[in-house]
Amino acid sequence: MAPLLEVSDLRIHFQTDDGLVKSVDGVSFTLERGRTLGIVGESGSGKSVTSMGIMGLHQGTKAKISGYIRLDGEDLVNATPARVRELRGSKMAMIFQDPLSSLHPYYTVGDQIVEAYRIHNKVKKQTARRHAVDLLGRVGIPQPQVRVDDYPHQFSGGMRQRAMIAMALSCDPELLIADEPTTALDVTVQAQILDLISDLQSEFGSAVIMITHDLGVVAELSDDILVMYAGRIAEYGSAADIFGRPDHPYTWGLLASMPRLDQERTTRLVPIPGTPPSLIRVPSGCPFHPRCRYTELVGGRRCETEVPPLREAVTPGHSAACHLTTEQRTRQWADLSAGRVQDEASTPEVAEQAGEPV
């Protein structure tokens, strides 16, 4: 059976007064039904733009989209706006980061769920309302028959996010995109929401794309992980591969720069030097080379001139875009994970780049 979602060589560019912004530049991945894909990256890495592209939310904007996105075999890039509108909400749905600004303050929570449901299903208001109450109950809102008539401001942050999830699930979508669903929430509430998403996924059998900057959240939920940097894929593989045998210096950097609760406290973190690049002037060759510690190992000026292709490493299905050889990567990661690499004073490098407009 064909995968539910197939994205191939997706490019989303925006023409601005300052130049062409290449937010997404050649991203490909597939997602099967019932699986979860985590997309990680820093701000400006193109993860949200990718998800909005899938939802067709760039239609009618200045975005130039090329490549293809196939949902259940149907191309979305060249579909008519009317067709995308039909699919959006029924076949694919999205949960946004900030539930307060994505719920309408003038309408009750129930009305907003009813509206979403009735656009795609020709049912009476009463039926839709019963459905809304049922959904609110299923996402764990106490007394749903009473709370359905509340306004968003009467809900707490966690309850609003639950209401958003109820709305997204109202038409039983096959694809659910969650864009930083727990970033605005406290950790105990975050834990509740993550459990809820994974419970509902096994109940509804949807495919989920989880977009986040928090590696912990990704590890908790994802089967596969896509690491993005400057609009491109740095590394793509199963969660076990990405966390167990990461193959890209950027992924190493992310893992080493995080203080972790599950390990002994290290005396010093190993940060990634410098700052994420501007998408208008993406560095030549490998976009990560100005911040990479391993360019000398590759030799010459290859990292600066040649764009590394996304190549499959030792394990099938695990690929990384890096010029380092497999042996070099294995050795470097072993050194890094054993704590043998010190933070070689990142300060001078930061000073060099200071004041670069972003």
Added chain:
Amino acid sequence: MSEQTQTPPAPEAGQTGGPDGDTLLQVTDLVRHFPVTRGVVFRHKVGAVRAVDGISLSVTRGKTLGLVGESGCGKTTTGRLLTRLDEPTSGQIVIDGHDVTHLRPGQMRPLRREIQMIFQDPYSSLNPRHTVGAIIGAPLKLQRVGTRGGIKRDVQELLELVGLNPEHYNRYPHEFSGGQRQRIGIARTLALRPKLIVADEPVSALDVSIQAQVINLLEDLQDELGLTYVVIAHDLSVVRHISDQVAVMYLGKIVEIADRDKLYAKPRHPYTVALLSAVPVPEPLSSPTGQRERRQRIRLEGDVPSPLLPPPACRFHTRCWKAQAICRTEEPPLTELIPGHRVACHFPENTSQVPEKSPQSATQPA
């Protein structure tokens, strides 16, 4: 709540009067209630938001105290009280021997050199119309601090200290990235060579890779200049990395305070236990067979109650899985269970990190 404010010097407790330093900051029974009023002409008080409700703590010179808790627990208000940006309702704050609790702004001014603050958002805490030089030099001008080579030279030294190029003296904040802006904020904080720095969520607005740079910078500066930090944060892993001592707050009260290693290795308060177990860990759960298992976790139900009407007695009893009748009637005092580890709970956890009899912790395949 009044508990011992002067603990006897205990060799392993890096607390008051420890062997390697004296107390710089001493807070006793600090309270801040925000009145809630009704009416326009005849305003009358109808209640109070008990943002900070009787907390006591002390920080040793050159050490770092981490203050953690969820939103609404009063950690930011505590920070504002410590820097005297807000007036305490009652209690006492002593900084380096000076009682600053109720000083008027004019009396406070000379002491402002000693206490500075780092803010969370590097975008809104820098004036976009001032150059970096003007921003960092402002404290020097306001305090009329005499300088050897003029303010410009001092500012350039500060820029270098925080890892920025001194030649960028004349640039504006918008020309810098988030991490660099946070460095500018830190340089301004350091301008007057303060003794105590209160950092309110110093890294939470930054990307992961940049967070590590700023955390390392804060640690380097502490070693170099002998600074004392109070770091307010919600990220438990950041707090563990940076703090010597950690205080956990819940609804305006400290529920647990201990040395970092003791607190993280053996949390005693059920809330701390739940908080730690809720942190997602960057370790995949999928086993090679593709079966995904759920991590052992204590799921706290519901949200934090309103600080307007906090639950009586132990404030955590509404969400606690160990709550008994006594928790609803009698407030547990903050008692020292072992030296350097104080907990406010009737039934503290002792043995393992994940309690055996927890009805909420689920271990079923997802």
